[in-house]
Amino acid sequence: MSKKRRLAMILSTALILTVAACGSPSNSNPNSNANSSSPAPASSEPSSEPSGEPEPSLQGELVFWTMWNDTEPQGEAWADVAKAFEAKYPGTKITINWSGRDLSKTLKPALESGQRIDIFDYPTQYGGQLGSYALDLSDIIAQPFDVLGGKSLTDVLLPSMLETPKKQTDIWDGQVAVGYKPWLNLFMYNVKAFEEAGITSAPKTWQELDEASAKLKAAGYSPITFDDAYAHWISGTYLQRLKGQDWVIELAADTTGDKWRDPAVLEFAKAFEDFAKKGYFDANVGGNKWPSGQMDVGSGKVAMYFNLTGLPVEVKDVAGPDFKWGAFNYPDVTDGQNFAANAAAAGATMTAINSKTENTALAAEFLAFMHSAESDARFVEAGMTTSLKDGNWPAELADVKPVFDDINVILQTGGGIESNPEIKPVFSENFIKLAAGQISAEEFVDNMASAAKQ
Amino acid sequence: MESEAFPSYIPVRRKEITMRHKGRNLFMISFLAPAVLCFLFIFLYPTARTLLMSLFYVEFVTDDMKSWTFIGLDNFETLFGSALFLRSMTNILKIWLIGGAVILVISTLLAVIITSGVKFKNFWRSLIYLPHIISVVALVTMWTQYAFNNQYGLFKTVFQSLGLSSLAAFQWTAPENLFLSMMIAYAYGSIGFYVLILAAGIDGISKDYYEAAEIEGANQIAKFFRITMPLLKDIFKRCIVLYSAGAMGFFAYSTLFSFSTELATVTPLVYMYDSVFGRASGNVTTPLNVGAGAAVGVMIMIMVVLVNLLLDRLMPNDVDINPNKKSLARRSRNAGQV
Numbered sequence: 001m002s003k004k005r006r007l008a009m010i011l012s013t014a015l016i017l018t019v020a021a022c023g024s025p026s027n028s029n030p031n032s033n034a035n036s037s038s039p040a041p042a043s044s045e046p047s048s049e050p051s052g053e054p055e056p057s058l059q060g061e062l063v064f065w066t067m068w069n070d071t072e073p074q075g076e077a078w079a080d081v082a083k084a085f086e087a088k089y090p091g092t093k094i095t096i097n098w099s100g101r102d103l104s105k106t107l108k109p110a111l112e113s114g115q116r117i118d119i120f121d122y123p124t125q126y127g128g129q130l131g132s133y134a135l136d137l138s139d140i141i142a143q144p145f146d147v148l149g150g151k152s153l154t155d156v157l158l159p160s161m162l163e164t165p166k167k168q169t170d171i172w173d174g175q176v177a178v179g180y181k182p183w184l185n186l187f188m189y190n191v192k193a194f195e196e197a198g199i200t201s202a203p204k205t206w207q208e209l210d211e212a213s214a215k216l217k218a219a220g221y222s223p224i225t226f227d228d229a230y231a232h233w234i235s236g237t238y239l240q241r242l243k244g245q246d247w248v249i250e251l252a253a254d255t256t257g258d259k260w261r262d263p264a265v266l267e268f269a270k271a272f273e274d275f276a277k278k279g280y281f282d283a284n285v286g287g288n289k290w291p292s293g294q295m296d297v298g299s300g301k302v303a304m305y306f307n308l309t310g311l312p313v314e315v316k317d318v319a320g321p322d323f324k325w326g327a328f329n330y331p332d333v334t335d336g337q338n339f340a341a342n343a344a345a346a347g348a349t350m351t352a353i354n355s356k357t358e359n360t361a362l363a364a365e366f367l368a369f370m371h372s373a374e375s376d377a378r379f380v381e382a383g384m385t386t387s388l389k390d391g392n393w394p395a396e397l398a399d400v401k402p403v404f405d406d407i408n409v410i411l412q413t414g415g416g417i418e419s420n421p422e423i424k425p426v427f428s429e430n431f432i433k434l435a436a437g438q439i440s441a442e443e444f445v446d447n448m449a450s451a452a453k454q
Numbered sequence: 455m456e457s458e459a460f461p462s463y464i465p466v467r468r469k470e471i472t473m474r475h476k477g478r479n480l481f482m483i484s485f486l487a488p489a490v491l492c493f494l495f496i497f498l499y500p501t502a503r504t505l506l507m508s509l510f511y512v513e514f515v516t517d518d519m520k521s522w523t524f525i526g527l528d529n530f531e532t533l534f535g536s537a538l539f540l541r542s543m544t545n546i547l548k549i550w551l552i553g554g555a556v557i558l559v560i561s562t563l564l565a566v567i568i569t570s571g572v573k574f575k576n577f578w579r580s581l582i583y584l585p586h587i588i589s590v591v592a593l594v595t596m597w598t599q600y601a602f603n604n605q606y607g608l609f610k611t612v613f614q615s616l617g618l619s620s621l622a623a624f625q626w627t628a629p630e631n632l633f634l635s636m637m638i639a640y641a642y643g644s645i646g647f648y649v650l651i652l653a654a655g656i657d658g659i660s661k662d663y664y665e666a667a668e669i670e671g672a673n674q675i676a677k678f679f680r681i682t683m684p685l686l687k688d689i690f691k692r693c694i695v696l697y698s699a700g701a702m703g704f705f706a707y708s709t710l711f712s713f714s715t716e717l718a719t720v721t722p723l724v725y726m727y728d729s730v731f732g733r734a735s736g737n738v739t740t741p742l743n744v745g746a747g748a749a750v751g752v753m754i755m756i757m758v759v760l761v762n763l764l765l766d767r768l769m770p771n772d773v774d775i776n777p778n779k780k781s782l783a784r785r786s787r788n789a790g791q792v
Contacts, residue, residue, distance in 0.1 A: 104731065104732070104734070105731055108514055108516060109516040112516060112518075123734075124734050124737065124739055125731070125732045125733075125734050125739050127739060129513065129514060164737075167737070168737060185736060227713070228627075228629075228712070228713065228714075228716070229713035229714050229735075233736065284604045284605060284625075286625050286628045287602075287604040287625030287626060287627040287628040287631075288604075288627070289598045289599075289602075289627045289711075289713075290713045292599070292603065292604075292605070296605075308736070345736055345737060346737065347736065347737035410737075412736070412737060412738050413735060413736025413737050413738055414735070414736065414738060418735060418736075418738040418740075419738070421538070421715070421728065421733075421740045421741075422536060422537060422538045424714075424715075425538065425714075425715050425716050425717045425720070426537075426717065428714075428716070429629040429716065429717055429718075432628070432629055433629065433630075436625075436628070451537065454535065454537070
């Protein structure tokens with residue numbers, strides 16, 4: 001055999017071996033790019049430590065795909081919770097895949113291909129598409145757990161943590177997922193500004209919001225601002241308060257333009273035109289790019305911002321530790337639906353257990369553990385809102401808690417206007433112009449009727 | 455034919471040459487096969503699948519083909535009935551035509567200045583190229599939060615200090631001005647790339663032409679239009695092709711300038727992304743229509759082909775080998791084999 005042929009054979013063998021090594025079965029390592037939450041080796045063998053002899057079923061590995069990144073405060077909290085779980089149950093290992101927001105693109109293909117995933121954050125983008133992969137948790141949420149002090153998840157969780165997943169997935173049979181990090185869509189405000197303006201109680205009606213805004217303006221504050229990204233929330237919710245969510249969804253779907261000529265639309269536009277004329281909107285609302293507007297609230301320049309309850313976390317670096325937040329539900333409007341007392345747009349991040357998991361008991365235990373008082377406190381420390389009835393609220397959000405307690409009817413953010421992605425950008429653009437005083441209420445109606453007509 | 459392929463004055467045996475040709479073909483095929491297979495797998499397969507997908511209703515992008523529902527051309531009908539998609543087409547046309555003209559004219563101007571013997575040529579070239587290597591995310595954040603900001607942005611501060619209050623009050627990021635602002639940022643990030651290519655092209659033009667023109671009394675403008683422009687024609691064409699390909703895939707600037715889909719910044723690719731992956735806002739998610747997203751992909755593909763056909767028609771390639779030279783080249787090659 002010539003030298004060249006021998007060399008070629010050696011190289012070919014090396015190549016084949018390399019390819020074979022690269023193509024080893026994925027189930028030998030269920031998550032090659034996952035970062036272990038703990039340096040402990042993966043093992044299903046019982047711990048050699050004498051103390052805390054675990055039950056046989058509470059051993060092994062769980063693979064958890066999360067929507068957080070490990071560098072985010074929320075991700076760091078998850079890593080700590082996983083470590084605490086491993087410490088409590090020797091012989092267990094939680095492998096976390098830090099998918100980040102790309103989870104909404106990668107999760108379904110991964111589940112379909114049979115990749116090992118035991119627990120996952122259920123992205124809302126999927127709606128009910130992952131229903132067949134999510135274990136029905138009805139029995140699990142009813143069973144008592146030691147980590148919950150002998151109570152069940154149903155006993156300790158805020159009711160909305162069980163209801164919101166049904167609404168977000170539109171799967172009403174059984175319990176497809178359990179919520180955490182709940183949020184509400186509220187008017188978040190600077191308590192100090194309200195006190196300086198002499199406002200003693202949060203507005204409950206549009207008229208009271210008008211009066212409060214006048215006082216804030218007199219006290220030297222810009223009363224209200226919003227960013228381009230959320231222009232349809234503060235506006236669409238008015239229509240929702242006035243005519244109801246179903247009516248707004250019908251309005252958004254209108255292709256004749258006639259429904260936009262309804263007197264209610266003009267009434268809505270007039271209300272905001274009036275606020276614009278009175279100077280209640282910050283002078284920069286016409287050009288605010290997220291997050292400019294919310295930063296103005298954090299800096300103390302503007303008093304109110306209609307957003308999610310996660311806003312304080314987003315602006316905490318600007319607001320500082322002494323900033324005290326208040327919150328009130330979107331006010332009711334004259335002859336409206338009277339939603340302010342108990343209805344608001346709400347949501348939560350969801351956790352589900354894979355129906356194909358081989359260790360349901362361990363997955364259920366981990367689900368319960370993440371809602372234990374200890375874990376919940378760690379999540380709250382990371383800026384997440386508590387999912388527990390008796391959970392801790394950070395001092396700066398103490399005024400927000402009562403609003404959470406009152407809400408039991410869940411509505412859509414934006415009032416329903418976003419149900420038609422075609423009309424929403426037109427609606428937002430025209431509303432920004434209306435609030436900036438660039439167009440009149442009548443022009444708003446004309447523009448929308450014209451845009452809706454096909 | 456035979457006399458052209460095997461000139462009569464070269465005594466060769468036909469069989470021997472045929473064998474050699476076969477051997478050479480096998481050699482070429484074995485070298486080309488991996489690249490061709492890669493091309494077929496990486497480009498042709500997704501293209502064919504996208505074309506097919508555009509004719510079906512598909513719920514999620516990775517869904518098995520068995521779950522697809524054939525709907526014919528309904529997805530295309532949906533697109534042309536969508537005001538948002540039509541707006542995205544208008545935007546992409548403006549980005550391609552107006553943006554392209556402005557960017558390439560400015561790039562040419564800067565390339566000419568840089569190659570005109572200006573001092574510190576390399577420094578200026580690096581300075582102009584620098585924005586192109588900065589991450590688009592960082593670049594857009596800088597523009598939206600620090601340059602265009604309506605409270606403490608660079609433009610507001612500068613115009614205020616110059617006493618130009620109306621310009622200082624200009625809302626760069628208001629809906630009606632957002633497209634302009636986005637294009638300024640895009641031009642800032644793109645110009646350096648084209649300046650580099652054009653400057654290299656100008657450097658490649660022999661100085662003899664300019665010296666001869668100077669002796670004949672030509673001024674700078676005449677030299678530019680009579681020498682630089684004609685000799686840069688092929689480079690220009692490549693720049694236009696590169697710009698067109700980039701413009702058709704316009705996405706990053708749109709999504710970074712708009713947190714949610716906006717009329718001023720929506721492009722076909724943004725529309726496609728929203729259709730294929732959805733967009734969550736609060737507790738609302740836009741409905742998925744992967745088939746419509748694929749139809750957008752097909753539309754973009756057609757646009758790219760049309761643009762290239764248009765360019766070939768408007769700017770045909772120069773023929774650099776005349777028939778006589780070609781036959782001479784072939785004759786000498788055949789002679790060399792024997």
